[in-house]
Amino acid sequence: MDALKLDLSHYRELLKQYINTQDESALYEAEQISKRSIQHNISLEEIINTHINALEDIYPELPENIQHSMSFLLEVMISYGLALQEFQDLRETQLEIKSEISVAARMQNTLLSTVKPDVEGFDIGVVSVPANQMNGDYHHFIHHEDGTVGITVADVIGKGIPAALCMSMIKYAMESFPSEHKNPSEILESLNRVVERNVDPSMFITMFYALFNPAASTISYSSAGHEPGFYYHAADDTFEEIRAKGVVLGVTDMAQYRQYEREIHAGDMIILLTDGVTECRQGDRFIESEEVLEVIKSFSHLSAQELVENVYKHFEKLQDFHLRDDFTLIIIKKDV
Amino acid sequence: MNLTVDVQEKEGKSVVLLAGEIDAYTAPKLKEALLSLTEKEGNKVEVNLEQVNYMDSTGLGVFVSGLKSTKENNSELKLVQLQDRVYRLFEITGLIDVIDVDKTVQGGY
Numbered sequence: 001m002d003a004l005k006l007d008l009s010h011y012r013e014l015l016k017q018y019i020n021t022q023d024e025s026a027l028y029e030a031e032q033i034s035k036r037s038i039q040h041n042i043s044l045e046e047i048i049n050t051h052i053n054a055l056e057d058i059y060p061e062l063p064e065n066i067q068h069s070m071s072f073l074l075e076v077m078i079s080y081g082l083a084l085q086e087f088q089d090l091r092e093t094q095l096e097i098k099s100e101i102s103v104a105a106r107m108q109n110t111l112l113s114t115v116k117p118d119v120e121g122f123d124i125g126v127v128s129v130p131a132n133q134m135n136g137d138y139h140h141f142i143h144h145e146d147g148t149v150g151i152t153v154a155d156v157i158g159k160g161i162p163a164a165l166c167m168s169m170i171k172y173a174m175e176s177f178p179s180e181h182k183n184p185s186e187i188l189e190s191l192n193r194v195v196e197r198n199v200d201p202s203m204f205i206t207m208f209y210a211l212f213n214p215a216a217s218t219i220s221y222s223s224a225g226h227e228p229g230f231y232y233h234a235a236d237d238t239f240e241e242i243r244a245k246g247v248v249l250g251v252t253d254m255a256q257y258r259q260y261e262r263e264i265h266a267g268d269m270i271i272l273l274t275d276g277v278t279e280c281r282q283g284d285r286f287i288e289s290e291e292v293l294e295v296i297k298s299f300s301h302l303s304a305q306e307l308v309e310n311v312y313k314h315f316e317k318l319q320d321f322h323l324r325d326d327f328t329l330i331i332i333k334k335d336v
Numbered sequence: 337m338n339l340t341v342d343v344q345e346k347e348g349k350s351v352v353l354l355a356g357e358i359d360a361y362t363a364p365k366l367k368e369a370l371l372s373l374t375e376k377e378g379n380k381v382e383v384n385l386e387q388v389n390y391m392d393s394t395g396l397g398v399f400v401s402g403l404k405s406t407k408e409n410n411s412e413l414k415l416v417q418l419q420d421r422v423y424r425l426f427e428i429t430g431l432i433d434v435i436d437v438d439k440t441v442q443g444g445y
Contacts, residue, residue, distance in 0.1 A: 157396060246430050247430030247434055248430060251434055252434055275393065
């Protein structure tokens with residue numbers, strides 16, 4: 001194509017001028033040629049080819065070895081041009097993917113957004129931070145008409161976008177359950193069947209589901225293989241692991257979940273988390289759960305929201321500000 | 337960190353010796369090796385995790401895939417010699433009730 005070719009005679013004159021005078025103005029012209037070449041998509045090998053032709057025009061007696069060296073340079077430039085093209089294509093694709101992921105992440109935030117309940121007599125704090133763009137952790141509050149609150153904390157095993165998509169499915173499945181159907185064990189059993197039928201075999205979900213009754217100051221809960229939370233007894237200043245037996249969602253269709261219930265006393269705290277909290281590492285060292293509890297205790301004089309934020313900051317700092325896993329921490333404190 | 341996967345055939349079963357860490361980076365390698373064994377009709381697969389000092393939830397995903405594959409291919413999967421931290425993951429997730437896990441260290445203590 002003519003449009004993609006350099007003007008040979010112009011180039012030849014310029015080259016001749018420079019060879020004879022080493023004149024700056026010829027170099028300036030050369031720069032203009034480079035710019036136009038880029039604008040008109042003229043390839044590197046085309047420029048080299050023009051140079052070779054111009055050189056042969058100026059020196060018809062060009063020694064053979066120089067001619068061979070020029071052919072050699074041309075070959076190198078052809079390969080270089082192809083590699084460069086491939087690199088640019090990849091970079092463009094990468095940018096496209098990046099922007100699609102950020103659109104997906106924003107959409108996820110909208111789809112999975114939840115409102116922290118304002119409950120009289122209790123103080124609730126929540127922090128949930130993804131390790132990458134998309135969060136595989138999930139927490140949700142459902143406000144029932146009778147004043148009870150359903151609390152979900154879940155972690156999708158399998159990271160990134162598939163995990164995030166899966167979480168949206170879970171949220172809508174839960175919302176489609178009839179409102180009188182809110183016992184933790186029933187909810188987990190129904191969800192287990194949804195996940196078992198609809199999700200890839202290597203993906204499964206751990207979930208802690210609690211029904212919180214602020215008026216009666218009780219909480220009933222079941223766990224589908226989720227990282228155990230903790231209960232803080234203000235009376236004797238001790239923590240107790242909230243153990244609940246049950247297999248992760250999506251592994252067997254017959255899973256059953258035991259339901260537990262406890263009363264919440266003044267000054268007590270319920271601590272719900274994902275394994276991003278307990279699996280924190282400092283270099284090669286694992287953070288033991290006692291250490292997590294000590295940190296919680298050291299901030300326990302703060303409001304619930306300040307408490308969870310400070311705990312998060314503490315572990316973020318320990319891990320050099322790079323989370324290995326999504327981090328979710330919910331604390332419910334009963335007022336004294 | 338890395339994971340080495342070494343498969344040996346002995347006494348009519350496939351023994352998989354793992355060493356290192358199982359996480360999102362090493363899990364695909366393990367999955368490929370494990371599924372190629374559990375997909376053999378009637379095969380007995382024993383995975384030794386004695387040298388695995390770290391496993392995250394992605395690793396659990398691999399063993400769950402393995403378990404599902406044994407059901408389709410009439411094969412067997414058994415995990416042996418787990419370190420405490422790794423065993424705890426199977427315990428918390430309730431998977432010890434679904435997957436055959438034997439914690440005890442053979443010839444130890």
